[in-house]
Amino acid sequence: MIRLPLSLGLPFAATVFMSTSCAEEEFVPGHVTVHGVTTHYRLLAPETIEEGQRYPLILFLHGAGERGSDNELQLKHFPSKMLTPERRAAFPCFLLAPQCPEEGRWTTDNWGSKSSQPLPSEPTDPMAGAIAALIRTVGEQAIDMDRIYLTGLSMGGYGTFELATRYPDWFAAAAPVCGGGDERSAARLVGLPLSVWHGDADQAVPVENSRQIVAELKELGIEADYHELPGVGHDAWTAAYGADGCLDWLFAQRRDPARRAALAGELLARAIAPDERIAFLGDSITEQGADAGGYVDILRSAIQRVQPEASVIAAGISGHKVPDLLRREERDVRAKDASLVFLYIGINDVWHSERGEGTPKDAFRSGLEELLQRLEGPGGATVAMATPSVIGEGPAGTGSLDGMLEEYAAISARFTGPKRRALCDLQVRFRDHLRLFNPEGKKSGVLTTDGVHLNEAGNQFVAAEAALALRAAAARRATVR
Structure with missing residues (x-):
């Protein structure tokens, strides 16, 4: 950005x-x-x-x-x-x-x-x-x-x-x-x-x-x-x-953001295997994303238009942080034979620090590293790693948690690049979008309902970005093979 x-x-x-x-x-x-x-x-x-x-x-x-x-x-x-x-x-x-x-x-x-x-x-x-x-x-x-x-x-x-x-x-x-x-x-x-x-x-x-x-x-x-x-x-x-x-x-x-999201989903679908199993692992943003019109739902519909045998696994749970994902990744992702994973986590690790329930930076780093190792272990999945997006839509640096969120996003980004992993830098992409589409500096209402959870435009936006990142991950997987 x-x-x-x-x-x-x-x-x-x-x-x-x-x-x-x-x-x-x-x-x-x-x-x-x-x-x-x-x-x-x-x-x-x-x-x-x-x-x-x-x-x-x-x-x-x-x-x-x-x-x-x-x-x-x-x-x-x-x-x-x-x-x-x-x-x-x-x-x-x-x-x-x-x-x-x-x-x-x-x-x-x-x-x-x-x-x-x-x-x-x-x-x-x-x-x-x-x-x-x-x-x-x-x-x-x-x-x-x-x-x-x-x-x-x-x-x-x-x-x-x-x-x-x-x-x-x-x-x-x-x-x-x-x-x-x-x-x-x-x-x-x-x-x-x-x-x-x-x-x-x-x-x-x-x-x-x-x-x-x-x-x-x-x-x-x-x-x-x-x-x-x-x-x-x-x-x-x-x-x-x-x-x-x-x-x-x-x-x-x-x-036409809705059209862009749908076409990006179809672009992803043409790049994956007919029997691909794609998991979306995260918190309440991903949980709500599986509802009608959510970003997971948008991609599920687009993928199934092109690859009807492919599966989408919705694995978002409200309030979850990196330690929570470590406790359930086996049940929700590996046991379901996911071959591609969109990992969108980090908001609560930062946001909940306001009430003393966040994830310390070192624990976030080590937990994320362990989570990725498990997901990508022998015979495991290929990961598209998303950085945590925003806690408030105001100008960058004006929110009380912006500095901390940027630090955690940088940690997430550092885990991409090697092997088959791809980066979906949602924090940068959100901030770039908001620089143009939020001239009034509103705290919410452009891509989110409350500064965190996605509205219709936000779901379309994340769907397009997630599709492109997952496609990049699939392409890396093919070259590694």
């Missing part, structure tokens, strides 16, 4: 921006500073903002030729096209255009290479600035949170793929143009509508970069609307943002 110490520019004072003699003046300037790096941006608002209405937002990432600090060059291609009266009328929206500093990059990719690089653990500082500008805009403007769109060209096409892969739950759709992405991480794009554009004569960014990730998406059964333009060089954006381009398609999309 990125920590974003923000130094913000002037706030937006107007809700309706009037035309001026200079078209670019319709875009109101601002800036953010993250890690000591200042990112300038421009924001275009709908011509008229009606009280009580919320509007789509497009985040646009420009190409390498528009880098700088003038806060104008980034308006050259797509943003300027959106200023025509026809488009202002047809697509009333906010348009956010951050500018990458002169020597910066949205990503660390080698643009001229025909091979991709793995997704870095953290975004570049300029990309962190673009993220901060997005979070700020969402907090200040009347944004429809189910209609946030992402697009970019060339360097920004790479940025679009990377940002969509990092945070697929943030966006309603993404349209990368003459870019590329990490096909190894393509599964994370499940459920996110994509429109990919590239010219087959592009000499600056080889078309192979788009072909590779689109081919991997197709192999995974993930839909991507791919437009490879015959004879077109490094200007696929002319077609992508033209009259017959992606705009009508883009604005027709809406964020």
Whole structure:
């Protein structure tokens, strides 16, 4: 999770921006500073903002030729096209255009290479600035949170793929143009509508970069609307943002967490054995997850649509901590011949410390180690290890138990990586989601009912993340064999 110490520019004072003699003046300037790096941006608002209405937002990432600090060059291609009266009328929206500093990059990719690089653990500082500008805009403007769109060209096409892969739950759709992405991480794009554009004569960014990730998406059964333009060089954006381009398609999309969860479950189902036995071991979050609409139930339904012979074992019990799981893992998991396990524990080990009934850190560490050894013993299961998510949905560091929870999550995370074990870092994923979707800093109500237990959105969110982690664990198991 990125920590974003923000130094913000002037706030937006107007809700309706009037035309001026200079078209670019319709875009109101601002800036953010993250890690000591200042990112300038421009924001275009709908011509008229009606009280009580919320509007789509497009985040646009420009190409390498528009880098700088003038806060104008980034308006050259797509943003300027959106200023025509026809488009202002047809697509009333906010348009956010951050500018990458002169020597910066949205990503660390080698643009001229025909091979991709793995997704870095953290975004570049300029990309962190673009993220901060997005979070700020969402907090200040009347944004429809189910209609946030992402697009970019060339360097920004790479940025679009990377940002969509990092945070697929943030966006309603993404349209990368003459870019590329990490096909190894393509599964994370499940459920996110994509429109990919590239010219087959592009000499600056080889078309192979788009072909590779689109081919991997197709192999995974993930839909991507791919437009490879015959004879077109490094200007696929002319077609992508033209009259017959992606705009009508883009604005027709809406964020659909339920669909993403279901498709992620089906993606998992296609990666497991027909007779797989998947156990979900945990506390009350997992116990409630087995109820109708819960995250276990969502995955059970998705798996059985594809693998009707596969079994799902619900093994969550309210109030349980790591020592409790040690007392029952034989009965609830190993005796039922579970071959895959989603282990989601740690909340109560921290939360119950408020009444003197938590699990000391050393006991949590040693207990978790013993539990994993038992589950994974000879002929045992493959584990996807989840970090404990949240105790309160407010900004990170504001809850009384946030520091302790982060320590315990770090312990859980350290037990992943070796052998066949995979990490599902729910604490990071929850915090990343909440940075965008909880601008008011509410203690609950976004992904949880009470700051801990999942609401409908939270169950859909965890279902998608659990499915991807279990799929990764199954893939590791296959390579170990």
